[in-house]
Amino acid sequence: MSKNVKLMQGNEACVEGALAAGMRFYAGYPITPSTEVAELSSLKLPQVGGKFIQMEDEIGGMAATIGASLAGLKSMTATSGPGFSLKQENLGYACMAEVPCVIVNVQRGGPSTGLPTSPSQGDVMQAKWGTHGDHPMIALTPSSVKETFDLTVKAFNFAEKFRTPVILLLDEVVAHMRERTEIPDQSEIEVIDRKKPQKDLDTYNPYKVVDDTLVPPMAAYGEGYRFHVTGLSHDVTGFPSNDGVIAKNLLNRLMDKVNDNMDELSIYENYKMEDAEIAIVAYGSTARSAKSAVDAAREEGIKVGLFRPMTIWPFLANQVKELDNKVNNIIVAEMNLGQYSLEVERVCKSANVIHYGKINGELITPNEILSKIKEVL
């Protein structure tokens, strides 16, 4: 059988992955450098009976994405830094109301309108804490075009399984880079759909846990359940409650449904870490430079390895603790002033955590990381 091999960019792979995962709705507002995600969605969705809408603003894009998910469709929106900020209001709503959806953020230089066409990894903390209040967050970050396809499928699967918004954090390099990409056959792709309630219309509570997963089954509007959804603190029936115990228990369940599944959610790669004395921590396009730097350093006999988190949230504390036990120096390379590095520092008790950042809109090169490795030696 001939393989389905294409030359495509990250943004295109994202849409292909989303369609393979079952996306049937997209609502968004165009913003550089994420526009190809909207463009390709508008082209492809009606071909499979899905819907695309270009909303009047980013806030509306996020709102319509949630509305469509409540009506039963797997939904996605895409944006970049400034648009991501606008989506935060309703991103919090999706966390609170437990509405599965995928939010793609192709990061660009910031703050504000910043560097629209330049790469950045400046939204790592915004992905975790951009909306208000305490809440869980799942965010994935790919390093290649193929991985963008795979992680977009994962993002939809996590969203559906855990009934929560999932963020796909791209950077401009991965989004616009074109690579040879092998698209797997649909039969080889694992697709997870949200758990539906049993057909017992009178007793359906949209927020009642019915098994050991902490994730309540989710009905769609129009299926006959007539349930209520709100962004207010609510009880198992979905109706608002000011009861402090109910509020606390709800928030704890939201946190636990993610935190209790770290094994499944932890996606990462250890590269040449077996005998490493120095560890590089890098993600997205920076991880590719880091990998080259590791290879170059190894040729010079320097024992260095790479830890590459693809799950950027929840933070992979256990894996970073292993690095802490193993090496004396951890270099965190990222296109910001130390957002992920601070998290690494937080869990490292013995290793020296060194941040290498770049914020001029240029990607971090292998040579720059190699120089940093030699500085640490």
Add this chain to the structure above:
Amino acid sequence: MSSELINKYFRMNKLPHIWCPGCGHGILMHSIVKAIDNLGLNKDDVCIVSGIGCSSRAPGYMDFNTLHTTHGRALAFATGIKLANPKLEVIVISGDGDSSAIGGNHLIHAARRNIGITTVIFNNSIYGMTGGQYSPTTPTGDKGTTAPYGNIDNNFDLCRLAEAAGATYTARSTAYHANMLIKQVENGIKNKGFSLIEAISVCPTYYGRKNKKGDSVKMMEYLRDAGINVNKAKNMSSEELADKIVIGEFNNISKPEYTDQYQNIINRLQGER
């Protein structure tokens, strides 16, 4: 009759509602339910969406598919619902601030698309839930807690705004003119495209008290006396209409509906296969 409606369409365990004594919103909510009953809609096919504010608490009491969203965003959520499942009869309940201040952009664009959503704006001329601040429909010169010296903003005519933006059905009535409102909501639902019905409410607690409009009865009497039918108003001068509320249907036209148009694209593409 009313009690039958209550049993049939309301979530009895969520009543009584939280609205202040004398508030007009209960009458408006009843009018929507009465319109749904008159049209014989199936409850499972109706989806009621609201934003934030006094009016936006209504869906919680109503036994349909219901969604209480973020401030101003009801129409954007509703757009996603309607496009995802066009079979649903989507009704948005929104306040004056919710729909025309923070949600103004979503309002004009929902109207522009002519998407099949019926929006009923509960206009009490004030921000009630946050304690009486002026809204985009507070008459110029009137007071609010953030307009202690009188509001200098010009106020919106929501029906003209929606019509100019593309709404295919626009109408206005008041809490006093409840029977007219029922008919308008029916016609709005029957309209295939975007419908906007502005329902003038009374807020004796904040708007009434701040502006010395008297109690609820007094405010309802004002609605009765100020309401002028659109046909009669056509022959009146702007001076004569100064303190009047023009009520009735402003436009009711036919234009292609958004979800139909999108379905045409899907059908065309799938037919080509």
